[in-house]
Amino acid sequence: MSFNQDLRDTTIQARVGIVVYLNLAQDQFKLRQFGDIVYFSKRKKYCLIYVNKNVAEQVVIKLNRLHFVKKAELSPTESLDFSREHEEQLMKTLAEQAEKMIAENGDFKHENNRW
Missing domain, CATH: 3.30.70.80 (Peptidase S8 propeptide/proteinase inhibitor I9)
Structure with missing residues (x-):
């Protein structure tokens, strides 16, 4: 809101x-x-x-x-949506993407090896 x-x-x-x-x-x-x-x-x-x-x-x-x-x-x-619900959903989505990357790669290395 x-x-x-x-x-x-x-x-x-x-x-x-x-x-x-x-x-x-x-x-x-x-x-x-x-x-x-x-x-x-x-x-x-x-x-x-x-x-x-x-x-x-x-x-x-x-x-x-x-x-x-x-x-x-x-x-x-x-x-722009600055509501708390929107921010929580965005953080949840980003966390799921990060967990998926870790599960696929087996470690914390980024595909460009910058991490």
Whole structure:
């Protein structure tokens, strides 16, 4: 369950992240008018901004039209499952795969001999 799903019953405005890839690092300051800048990578020239969920699609369209923006896209965090049940199932699956590898190989060596 995501945080925004928990906010449905409250008066707090749901927010969503937008990843903005820039042509130049100093162009980050021009994004302040669109939302709250929460992270900026000078080396990789991208910025993460948060905006209200109800205007996020329009902001992405506006950002993609700007000359200093290479690309803008919604952050995929809404589609990720952070629930405890999902994590437990994932760990169980990984443990079963590891046990199967050990049973097949007879030892802890990986197929590329990196272990």
